[in-house]
Amino acid sequence: MTRIILILLFSFFVIVTNAQISDLHKTDGITNVIHKNNVGRIAFMNGNVPLNQFKQSDFLKSFELKYRSDLNIRVFMNNSVINYLHQLDSDLQEDQLLKMGNLQFSFFVDNNLIYKENIHHGCNFGSGGNKTTSTVFRVPLTSTKGEDWWAMYMWDRFRNNCGEKALTVGAHLLRIEIRPYIKFTEENIKTGDLIAHGEIKLIIKKPKITAKQIEIQKIRPGSDWEISDLPFDKVKIKALNTAIADYTLKEITSVIVIREGKLMLEEYFNDANRNTLHDTRSAGKSFTSTLTGIAIQDGYLKNENLTLDNFYDLKKFDNYNVSKDSVKIKDLLTMSSAFNGSDKQSESPGNEENMYPTENWVKFTLDLPMDKTKSNGKQWDYFTAGVVLLGDILNKSVTQGLEKYADERLFKPLNITQYKWQYTPQQVVNTAGSLQMTSLEYAKYAQLYKNNGIWNGKQILSPEWINKTLTRQIQIPERENQFYGYLFWNKTVLYKGKSYETFYCAGNGGNQFIIFKDLPIVIIITSKAYNKPYGHPQADTIVKDYILTSILGN
Numbered sequence: 001m002t003r004i005i006l007i008l009l010f011s012f013f014v015i016v017t018n019a020q021i022s023d024l025h026k027t028d029g030i031t032n033v034i035h036k037n038n039v040g041r042i043a044f045m046n047g048n049v050p051l052n053q054f055k056q057s058d059f060l061k062s063f064e065l066k067y068r069s070d071l072n073i074r075v076f077m078n079n080s081v082i083n084y085l086h087q088l089d090s091d092l093q094e095d096q097l098l099k100m101g102n103l104q105f106s107f108f109v110d111n112n113l114i115y116k117e118n119i120h121h122g123c124n125f126g127s128g129g130n131k132t133t134s135t136v137f138r139v140p141l142t143s144t145k146g147e148d149w150w151a152m153y154m155w156d157r158f159r160n161n162c163g164e165k166a167l168t169v170g171a172h173l174l175r176i177e178i179r180p181y182i183k184f185t186e187e188n189i190k191t192g193d194l195i196a197h198g199e200i201k202l203i204i205k206k207p208k209i210t211a212k213q214i215e216i217q218k219i220r221p222g223s224d225w226e227i228s229d230l231p232f233d234k235v236k237i238k239a240l241n242t243a244i245a246d247y248t249l250k251e252i253t254s255v256i257v258i259r260e261g262k263l264m265l266e267e268y269f270n271d272a273n274r275n276t277l278h279d280t281r282s283a284g285k286s287f288t289s290t291l292t293g294i295a296i297q298d299g300y301l302k303n304e305n306l307t308l309d310n311f312y313d314l315k316k317f318d319n320y321n322v323s324k325d326s327v328k329i330k331d332l333l334t335m336s337s338a339f340n341g342s343d344k345q346s347e348s349p350g351n352e353e354n355m356y357p358t359e360n361w362v363k364f365t366l367d368l369p370m371d372k373t374k375s376n377g378k379q380w381d382y383f384t385a386g387v388v389l390l391g392d393i394l395n396k397s398v399t400q401g402l403e404k405y406a407d408e409r410l411f412k413p414l415n416i417t418q419y420k421w422q423y424t425p426q427q428v429v430n431t432a433g434s435l436q437m438t439s440l441e442y443a444k445y446a447q448l449y450k451n452n453g454i455w456n457g458k459q460i461l462s463p464e465w466i467n468k469t470l471t472r473q474i475q476i477p478e479r480e481n482q483f484y485g486y487l488f489w490n491k492t493v494l495y496k497g498k499s500y501e502t503f504y505c506a507g508n509g510g511n512q513f514i515i516f517k518d519l520p521i522v523i524i525i526t527s528k529a530y531n532k533p534y535g536h537p538q539a540d541t542i543v544k545d546y547i548l549t550s551i552l553g554n
Helices: 002-018 033-037 081-088 094-100 150-166 234-245 281-297 329-333 361-367 384-397 401-411 439-450 463-469 535-552
Strands: 041-046 062-064 071-076 101-109 112-118 136-140 170-183 189-191 196-204 252-259 262-268 489-495 498-507 511-516 521-527
Touching: 071 196, 081 094, 081 101, 081 170, 094 101, 094 170, 101 150, 112 150, 136 150, 234 262, 234 535, 252 439, 252 535, 262 439, 281 329, 281 384, 281 401, 281 439, 281 463, 281 498, 281 511, 329 384, 361 384, 384 401, 439 511, 439 521, 489 535, 511 535, 521 535
Parallel strands: 041 196, 062 196
Antiparallel strands: 041 071, 071 136, 101 112, 101 170, 170 189, 170 196, 252 262, 252 521, 489 498, 498 511, 511 521
């Protein structure tokens, strides 16, 4: 009798432990035949074929992967992401699962694992999919449609982590596998069973390059620049043009070189030309520093040591703290104020992405709490909202507002006529960035600093302000031998055993205006590699491996 009872208890235990864990959410289900017939599969598509129009023939077997292409995947699952995570660890609450887990993508090329990524817990699946109810979703891996997806950045990371080397010219089998994961610690990550997989033959062809793409572009007249006749290695510049044409260097739109104050090189790529207005993103922040210096020399501001309490009644804003009163203009110029704001940290209250949806960006900034771990002027932290605040101070201080002031005191003296501002919700020029200009107009701005503030014999910007701006004001954390001036970056280029110090404006996408301190060279690079990990590294490559090599020799 005892033996029978034990057998029954054991059988009950096995049945209970093997029972399927109940779902947290009711899903959208499997509502069409295509989904039903392809549960657990990943479909590769050319572009976004809507689910209600999707046919079995839309599963691609092969695809010619070009630099500009629309390779998409649609994932057919049996359950929703949250339910897969719940099955992986049923002891965690729903909010814990959503903060600790998501999907893991594994990329195989020719049956070799090349790259694996646990996508960020915040990654969702667009308007057509979510983690709680969706059983099917679409994401683009590449796109020509202007889409901005986490999946495209994941694809870039795959390419940059040996994917580029694996996908050589020829045919390759690409396989993607998807599993759920939960991250408890950096070392403790739990991965579930395979949810979906799919494969496709990718055809990689060498881009066709014409002689016209490689040749050095002739500088046309009417540039407002005197043309340089100094020699340089044309073979190196042709090599640069080749690298841009075959997409070794991606999404570059222009390269301008000013040498000894004259135009030496004017190259345009990817449909850009002399009249193109480039969105160089945060490179426009540096203009705010320039306008601050001009406002000081014109007497609108006493100096950069003025504090915020000279401009605002800070007690009327949220989270008042006496340390807000003592924030200096200089702290905003060097990104070293103690506001609880960091664009590097997505969870920071003052992150720029939290600012843009608000109705008043200045109020957003002044409402921020102060960071108890910081002291004003002591620690660098990239803080876009602080530059917006500085723009508001300038707009309130100069006559007729900042837009007209910039035009009269900076742009007209430099004969800069082709430019376009963006605006804050209060219709004040946006000093956070995206001041669009032509490449040659940007070159005038950068050369002004090389000229020690003089343009056409007239002192536009004081040498004292330029000296302060192009000084290592504060160390940039976690970057060896890199510093920050007054809204200008600083780093040293090592070339052939020698060090060449530069100050430069920088913007998302690899946009850089580079001023060499001890060489008579200014370089403008514009690019549209926005949010791509290769944006700024490839700008550095252009400078070191092509331009300096062309001018200074091997």
